[in-house]
Amino acid sequence: MKTMIAPSILSADFSKMGEEIKRMELAGADIIHCDVMDGIFVPNITFGIKMVADIRKITSLPLDVHLMIVQPEKYVERFADAGADYITIHVEATEKLNETLSLIRKKACKCGAVISPDTPVSALSGCLELCDMALLMSVYPGFGGQKFIEKSLDRMKELSALAKIENPDVLLEIDGGVNLDNISAIKQAGAQIIVAGNTVFSATDPKAVMQELRAK
Ligand code: DX5
Numbered sequence: 001m002k003t004m005i006a007p008s009i010l011s012a013d014f015s016k017m018g019e020e021i022k023r024m025e026l027a028g029a030d031i032i033h034c035d036v037m038d039g040i041f042v043p044n045i046t047f048g049i050k051m052v053a054d055i056r057k058i059t060s061l062p063l064d065v066h067l068m069i070v071q072p073e074k075y076v077e078r079f080a081d082a083g084a085d086y087i088t089i090h091v092e093a094t095e096k097l098n099e100t101l102s103l104i105r106k107k108a109c110k111c112g113a114v115i116s117p118d119t120p121v122s123a124l125s126g127c128l129e130l131c132d133m134a135l136l137m138s139v140y141p142g143f144g145g146q147k148f149i150e151k152s153l154d155r156m157k158e159l160s161a162l163a164k165i166e167n168p169d170v171l172l173e174i175d176g177g178v179n180l181d182n183i184s185a186i187k188q189a190g191a192q193i194i195v196a197g198n199t200v201f202s203a204t205d206p207k208a209v210m211q212e213l214r215a216k
């Protein structure tokens with residue numbers, strides 16, 4: 001499968017969001033990754049439903065909405081109505097994981113479960129068959145520009161093996177600290193969708209960086 005690049009707009013200049021997304025689109029982004037943070041599940045606050053709805057108006061690229069919020073079950077339907085194509089929820093953030101995944105799918109939106117770095121990969125066992133996507137965090141959620149946690153490579157291999165058994169169609173995504181030095185090992189470990197914030201947004205030539213991320 002072709003590697004898909006999903007620039008994380010957390011690294012964009014929020015005062016120029018429209019232009020920043022166009023810049024990524026022209027550079028060849030496959031997906032736009034939108035990090036929603038509530039200041040409770042993670043120690044940072046970003047944006048919510050209206051931002052996703054407004055971004056929906058200016059791009060036809062798929063929107064991958066990564067919810068770093070507690071009780072995502074309260075909001076997933078509204079994010080789907082705002083135009084999200086994928087909605088991912090953290091297993092640590094809800095007691096209603098399977099129910100919430102089904103709720104997302106009922107809105108004709110693709111769904112996924114996310115694990116933070118300290119959550120065992122086995123926490124995804126049993127829910128992968130309900131998921132279109134599984135997201136492995138390779139930094140602690142909350143901020144862009146952090147260093148890639150090396151043990152994430154083994155964790156991605158473990159997830160890839162689990163997915164082969166429980167749902168071979170699930171898309172495997174990685175998020176945090178991806179750069180031109182570690183991308184090759186990350187892909188070899190099984191990641192198919194690569195979230196990249198700092199690496200693409202800080203580049204003077206994001207197109208070249210995206211091409212290199214795909215080629216390596
Ligand atoms: C972190 C976010 C990531 C982050 C990735 O909580 O979920 O999407 O923006 O940014 P980089 O690639 O800079 O680590």
Ligand code: ZN
Nearest residue numbers: 008035066175
């Ligand atoms: Zn993210």
